[in-house]
Amino acid sequence: MSAVVEEPENAPVGGGPDRFVYVQTFGCQMNVVDTDRIFQVLAPLRYQPTDDPSRADLILLNTCSVREKAEQKMLSELGRLAPLKDFNDDLVLGVAGCVAQQEGARLLDKVPYLDLVMGPDNIAQLPGILERVRAGGGRVAETTFAGRKDYEFIEAVPQSPGKVSEFVTIMKGCDKVCTFCIVPFTRGREVSKPAELVVREVETLVASGVREVTLLGQNVNSYGKDRERQPHFAELLRAVDAVPGLERLRFTTSHPTDCTDELIDCFGELRTLCEAFHLPVQCGSDRVLQAMRRPYTVEHYLGRVARLRSRVPDMALTTDIMVGFPGETEAEFEATLALLAEVRYSSIFAFKYSARPGTRAASMPDDVPEAEKQRRLREVQRLQDGIYDAMLADHHDKTFEVLVEGPSRNAARGGPDALQLMGRTRQNIVVNFPVPVGDLWSRRWIGKLAPVRVDRVHSHSLHGQLA
Numbered sequence: 001m002s003a004v005v006e007e008p009e010n011a012p013v014g015g016g017p018d019r020f021v022y023v024q025t026f027g028c029q030m031n032v033v034d035t036d037r038i039f040q041v042l043a044p045l046r047y048q049p050t051d052d053p054s055r056a057d058l059i060l061l062n063t064c065s066v067r068e069k070a071e072q073k074m075l076s077e078l079g080r081l082a083p084l085k086d087f088n089d090d091l092v093l094g095v096a097g098c099v100a101q102q103e104g105a106r107l108l109d110k111v112p113y114l115d116l117v118m119g120p121d122n123i124a125q126l127p128g129i130l131e132r133v134r135a136g137g138g139r140v141a142e143t144t145f146a147g148r149k150d151y152e153f154i155e156a157v158p159q160s161p162g163k164v165s166e167f168v169t170i171m172k173g174c175d176k177v178c179t180f181c182i183v184p185f186t187r188g189r190e191v192s193k194p195a196e197l198v199v200r201e202v203e204t205l206v207a208s209g210v211r212e213v214t215l216l217g218q219n220v221n222s223y224g225k226d227r228e229r230q231p232h233f234a235e236l237l238r239a240v241d242a243v244p245g246l247e248r249l250r251f252t253t254s255h256p257t258d259c260t261d262e263l264i265d266c267f268g269e270l271r272t273l274c275e276a277f278h279l280p281v282q283c284g285s286d287r288v289l290q291a292m293r294r295p296y297t298v299e300h301y302l303g304r305v306a307r308l309r310s311r312v313p314d315m316a317l318t319t320d321i322m323v324g325f326p327g328e329t330e331a332e333f334e335a336t337l338a339l340l341a342e343v344r345y346s347s348i349f350a351f352k353y354s355a356r357p358g359t360r361a362a363s364m365p366d367d368v369p370e371a372e373k374q375r376r377l378r379e380v381q382r383l384q385d386g387i388y389d390a391m392l393a394d395h396h397d398k399t400f401e402v403l404v405e406g407p408s409r410n411a412a413r414g415g416p417d418a419l420q421l422m423g424r425t426r427q428n429i430v431v432n433f434p435v436p437v438g439d440l441w442s443r444r445w446i447g448k449l450a451p452v453r454v455d456r457v458h459s460h461s462l463h464g465q466l467a
Ligand code: SF4
Pocket: 174, 175, 176, 177, 178, 181, 182, 183, 184, 218, 219, 255
């Protein structure tokens, strides 16, 4: 089901004054996309986004509870923003996102100057919630999970004109319930966005100039399993790949259990599907995987990797690694190092375990000392840095197809007669390269595919010349 964003009765009309909304976004890409949807539902009320909280009539903290001490960080940020209420009687201060979902009305008790609390499932209702707050209906906490049948996806419209690459949410929630993870409690059960809506959003984005989309969800490769007669993930990839004008297709995040042969076979077959796959493994020990409630073995995982690489030898694999899970022994940790050395990921997200209240792992003894967790994390990072350096060095003198995103952060470094542009290879590696200043650089290159020959390898990126 998709939601049409309608103007509530108290929306300013005609030439009425604009209001400003400031949203501070914490956490993952899902939250970044949610912030875009917040701006989208507020646009009919003539709220304009602002980067300056002192101008805002509405301030929202879009929170994440995956990271440690999320609530304390959010509370201290609220404390920093609260004095703005002394200068603007109409200012509404709210908390959205996963911490809001977890805490609900308790947050209103803890923070007397807070006006609204809203979960990720309630973004479509934000205009009505605001109406209640502004009409003097008191302070509002709205954190109800919509059921599978009732969940309303907001049909996304492009929020940032000129962007080359965009995210498209294809589902929400997660049914896996890993013992360390808070997401199933803050985002609810899996609900897949109807395939025709996903395709329509991609078509709209492509028409606005987007050339690359990343399909987004907590567990995208279980897409479609929650609905009868819904295409599954590989079929959705095929449908999106067929959108005219789309150059590149990516997706994140996946679960090894749902990494089917049919999905793997899409690589190398679908023109737009990039040779990059984020496949979180978490650790290299079957016992720890079981304790994490990750229902696969290391052998199964390595089998998936082997099949992927036999189809696409230059596949860039990335992963998530957690060290210091309750009960993780030195030998089990070394198994994780061995796995990293065997798979040779192009990048990893590595974390120390820390308990999240309400998860099953939080009731297990957190028995790996903090200093030991830190040592394990450092070892993982040191090993991975060496793998990545060797991998990047291998790119020297080779030519890659780069999708140009815009001027690089150090655009002037191209030299006195050149500007430096930035793009990515299909494997998602950043490449900077100069183009002549007189080359109408911004118009001509952005959104184009450029062949670039690598002449320098930096620690996190490549540098090259147009081939
Ligand atoms: S699959 Fe991912 S999002 Fe789902 S519970 Fe496990 S870690 Fe959390």
